[in-house]
Amino acid sequence: MTLFAVEYAYDIARTQDTETLRPQHRAFLTGLHEAGVLVAYGPWLDAAAPGALLLVHATNHDEVLKTLDADPFHRAHLIVRRTARAWQPVIGQLS
Numbered sequence: 001m002t003l004f005a006v007e008y009a010y011d012i013a014r015t016q017d018t019e020t021l022r023p024q025h026r027a028f029l030t031g032l033h034e035a036g037v038l039v040a041y042g043p044w045l046d047a048a049a050p051g052a053l054l055l056v057h058a059t060n061h062d063e064v065l066k067t068l069d070a071d072p073f074h075r076a077h078l079i080v081r082r083t084a085r086a087w088q089p090v091i092g093q094l095s
Contacts, residue, residue: 003062003088004061004064004086005086007051008082009081025072025078028072040053041053051081
């Protein structure tokens with residue numbers, strides 16, 4: 001398995017929708033974590049550019065995006081940009 005760093009950028013004009021769906025979004029991510037797919041997740045702290053970083057195990061780029069297609073935020077079109085890049089930690093707990 002390869003580790004992927006995935007960046008979400010949220011639609012700043014739809015903050016209320018994001019807040020409404022956040023419990024479903026977090027439940028989805030919790031399920032991925034419990035299944036060993038999601039290593040870590042957290043939002044950016046910059047309110048001017050809302051989004052998040054996810055670390056996801058997958059066999060390839062397409063699998064990452066297909067897995068995250070089921071995210072309630074993605075299905076509701078709250079994510080305006082989603083990028084996934086293979087990442088190899090060399091120092092630290094994930095290396």
